[in-house]
Amino acid sequence: MEVKPDLTLDLKGLLCPMPVVKINQAIKNVPIGGVIEAYATDPGVMADIPAWCRSTGNELVTIEKQDKVIRFVVRRLK
Amino acid sequence: MSATTLWGWIVLIALGLCIGGLGWRLYGLLARPYRPDRAQPRGSAWRGIVYAFTWGMMPWAKESTRRHFLPYVRGVLFHLGIFATLATLAVSPWRSALPASITMAGLVFTGIGAVGGLIGILMRIFDERLRALSHPDDYAAVVLVTVWQAAGMAFWTDPRWTAAFYALSALTLIAIPLTKIRHCIYFFFSRFFFGLFYGRRAVLG
Amino acid sequence: MSERIQQALTAFEKSLDRRLLAALEVCARCGICAESCHVFAAEPDFRNAPAAKAEAVRRFYRRLHDPIGRLFPWWVGAKDLTEADLEELAEIAFGACTLCRRCTMNCPMGVDTALIMRATRAMLTAAGKAPEMLTQLADAAIAREENLEFFREFYIDQIRELERELQEQTGDPDARIPVEKAGAEILYVALSGAHTILPAAVLFHAVGADWTLSMFEAANYGYFLADLQRARAIARRIVDEARRLGVKEIILAECGHAYTVLRWEAPNWFEDFPFRVRSIIEAAAEWIQQGRLPLDPSANPEPVTYHDSCNLGRNGGLLEEPRIILRAVVQDFREMSPNRAENFCCGGGAGLVAVPEWYEKRMRAGRRKVEQIRQTGARIVAASCDNCRLQLGDLNDYYGLGIRVSGLIDLVVNAYLAARRMKATAPAAPVRVSVQELI
Ligand code: SF4
Ligand code: SF4
Numbered sequence: 001m002e003v004k005p006d007l008t009l010d011l012k013g014l015l016c017p018m019p020v021v022k023i024n025q026a027i028k029n030v031p032i033g034g035v036i037e038a039y040a041t042d043p044g045v046m047a048d049i050p051a052w053c054r055s056t057g058n059e060l061v062t063i064e065k066q067d068k069v070i071r072f073v074v075r076r077l078k
Numbered sequence: 079m080s081a082t083t084l085w086g087w088i089v090l091i092a093l094g095l096c097i098g099g100l101g102w103r104l105y106g107l108l109a110r111p112y113r114p115d116r117a118q119p120r121g122s123a124w125r126g127i128v129y130a131f132t133w134g135m136m137p138w139a140k141e142s143t144r145r146h147f148l149p150y151v152r153g154v155l156f157h158l159g160i161f162a163t164l165a166t167l168a169v170s171p172w173r174s175a176l177p178a179s180i181t182m183a184g185l186v187f188t189g190i191g192a193v194g195g196l197i198g199i200l201m202r203i204f205d206e207r208l209r210a211l212s213h214p215d216d217y218a219a220v221v222l223v224t225v226w227q228a229a230g231m232a233f234w235t236d237p238r239w240t241a242a243f244y245a246l247s248a249l250t251l252i253a254i255p256l257t258k259i260r261h262c263i264y265f266f267f268s269r270f271f272f273g274l275f276y277g278r279r280a281v282l283g
Numbered sequence: 284m285s286e287r288i289q290q291a292l293t294a295f296e297k298s299l300d301r302r303l304l305a306a307l308e309v310c311a312r313c314g315i316c317a318e319s320c321h322v323f324a325a326e327p328d329f330r331n332a333p334a335a336k337a338e339a340v341r342r343f344y345r346r347l348h349d350p351i352g353r354l355f356p357w358w359v360g361a362k363d364l365t366e367a368d369l370e371e372l373a374e375i376a377f378g379a380c381t382l383c384r385r386c387t388m389n390c391p392m393g394v395d396t397a398l399i400m401r402a403t404r405a406m407l408t409a410a411g412k413a414p415e416m417l418t419q420l421a422d423a424a425i426a427r428e429e430n431l432e433f434f435r436e437f438y439i440d441q442i443r444e445l446e447r448e449l450q451e452q453t454g455d456p457d458a459r460i461p462v463e464k465a466g467a468e469i470l471y472v473a474l475s476g477a478h479t480i481l482p483a484a485v486l487f488h489a490v491g492a493d494w495t496l497s498m499f500e501a502a503n504y505g506y507f508l509a510d511l512q513r514a515r516a517i518a519r520r521i522v523d524e525a526r527r528l529g530v531k532e533i534i535l536a537e538c539g540h541a542y543t544v545l546r547w548e549a550p551n552w553f554e555d556f557p558f559r560v561r562s563i564i565e566a567a568a569e570w571i572q573q574g575r576l577p578l579d580p581s582a583n584p585e586p587v588t589y590h591d592s593c594n595l596g597r598n599g600g601l602l603e604e605p606r607i608i609l610r611a612v613v614q615d616f617r618e619m620s621p622n623r624a625e626n627f628c629c630g631g632g633a634g635l636v637a638v639p640e641w642y643e644k645r646m647r648a649g650r651r652k653v654e655q656i657r658q659t660g661a662r663i664v665a666a667s668c669d670n671c672r673l674q675l676g677d678l679n680d681y682y683g684l685g686i687r688v689s690g691l692i693d694l695v696v697n698a699y700l701a702a703r704r705m706k707a708t709a710p711a712a713p714v715r716v717s718v719q720e721l722i
Contacts, residue, residue: 015476017637044500046441047438051427052420055426110300112300115551142315142316143391207317210329210335211329211338213358271305
């Protein structure tokens with residue numbers, strides 16, 4: 001079942017480490033249990049976002065590539 | 079025992095304290111670990127070190143000293159005066175036997191140092207930037223050394239100043255390891271590390 | 284003394300080696316270093332002068348280590364370290380110093396203010412006062428290795444896609460981006476993101492290099508934290524990979540601090556370090572000098588200037604390589620003034636670009652760089668460091684510079700691909716035979 005995001009971010013065109021920096025900023029604006037959906041184009045996020053989730057203890061709900069755009073959904077756990 | 083001889087002994091004791099104090103500072107430095115760089119160098123460490131102590135000290139070698147040309151030259155002359163005053167102290171027991179040329183050179187160089195010091199004191203008082211950076215120790219150090227150089231100059235003009243010169247010499251020697259004047263020993267290490275770093279990395283030298 | 288202060292001071296003591304002690308002791312407080320710092324040059328408030336920043340550290344150093352500072356602290360400006368000081372020191376060491384060492388070059392004593400600031404960063408990290416973002420980025424890099432199996436699939440997928448782009452660009456259906464190829468000569472360590480992988484792959488293909496791409500990124504946020512443990516853990520991923528694959532050389536993407544870490548620092552951290560480490564710009568300059576890359580500079584017709592990254596240039600020695608490259612691949616190369624070892628930092632180094640709260644601060648700190656760029660009249664600013672590129676891009680938007688920021692290798696690839704196209708479309712060159720040969 002697709003979750004409804006509390007916040008949607010457009011990170012297209014941003015290069016590493018900016019997508020991670022933006023997510024880290026944005027996550028503070030959603031409540032615990034809240035969800036952020038983001039779109040990025042830099043393939044670096046495919047490794048960086050899951051790694052960031054692991055190290056900060058947040059949940060990576062999904063990460064997928066739709067043509068040139070990467071869509072990912074993160075749930076704030078802490 | 080004449081007053082001069084007594085002061086002579088006091089200076090020798092002060093010299094002993096100075097050497098002991100600097101030795102203790104040096105020990106404090108050398109007791110700390112040294113972590114040499116193991117990476118393959120790109121350039122010559124020695125060329126960098128030689129550069130750091132020679133060409134790299136010239137007033138035209140750095141943007142900062144080109145910009146602050148006169149204050150830098152003032153600093154160089156002030157330090158030259160310090161060496162001259164130290165030399166004055168070393169040869170002072172034989173003053174009457176020295177040729178006139180030495181007396182003249184001693185007078186000129188201690189004089190230049192004292193003038194340099196005086197300008198330094200005024201700069202530290204009136205330059206807002208230097209004032210912001212300075213502690214009482216900085217003012218005291220430059221005043222002491224300037225007065226000492228002036229006493230050195232006076233000593234060359236008239237031997238009656240010998241006792242005053244010796245008294246100030248003793249004070250300065252004791253002050254060296256305790257005040258900011260101690261940067262004289264760290265200078266060699268700092269410039270050495272600087273030259274080593276930039277020589278190995280083929281940036282300077 | 285609070286536990287936090289205790290942790291801070293313990294970390295500081297650990298850093299206090301001969302070099303640091305000399306740097307702390309030797310400053311004569313002459314103040315002539317002030318304008319050499321880009322932070323001061325942009326905002327001439329004396330608190331931004333290198334000596335003033337270092338004084339904030341010397342205050343508690345003297346209280347601890349100078350007998351006069353212990354007995355009469357007011358005489359030498361000594362002061363106990365407090366929690367409030369930690370906040371101030373974090374602003375200084377992480378926010379107002381990019382560890383560029385321009386002041387060191389300009390100090391008659393050679394005071395290494397960057398070293399003092401690194402020790403301060405280490406102390407703040409130990410006391411939990413480092414910027415959260417830098418810590419998170421460092422930890423994410425470590426997590427990437429700990430969960431390698433999980434990432435491998437994602438990563439290889441990405442690379443296969445890039446490989447298709449490589450094949451298109453080179454016109455060679457067999458062009459490959461090898462990953463984890465045992466026995467390759469070169470391990471290429473890129474940054475996270477395609478922009479440092481694809482152009483390098485084009486060049487490796489062009490010279491027929493025997494290479495493989497690293498599973499890890501070259502960036503090392505642990506180094507910005509001055510946290511030796513994290514920095515080592517992040518570097519170890521690459522060193523272990525290089526050992527495992529048996530490569531002879533590590534070539535790094537265009538990244539300033541990665542070069543400092545792997546070229547200059549890592550050999551101090553690992554007993555066994557049997558490979559040469561080079562930046563891709565050293566390799567590219569060498570290939571150009573050897574004539575192994577056909578190049579057509581008319582592919583880069585606009586005026587180009589070069590921004591020397593502090594890590595690569597002043598602190599790394601890569602001063603001529605970028606010039607060798609630019610003279611070969613662009614039509615109109617213009618030097619900034621000052622340049623090479625005297626160049627000004629872009630204002631975003633040492634992790635500043637990654638801390639969102641310091642955006643305004645780094646925009647102000649880049650003012651001197653903006654003036655330098657404007658004076659050249661260049662349309663393209665080439666930089667060989669991702670950190671610098673990000674900052675220059677932001678400065679471009681902030682100050683309306685109207686420039687484009689490019690990596691050096693991108694310019695090389697433009698010139699190379701243009702030369703190939705020219706060769707492919709040019710009519711066969713007439714065969715000239717000399718009269719002597721005919722006789
Ligand atoms: S750091 Fe160097 S140039 Fe700056 S005040 Fe100290 S001694 Fe002078
Ligand atoms: S290292 Fe660079 S940023 Fe830091 S004080 Fe020196 S000149 Fe300024």
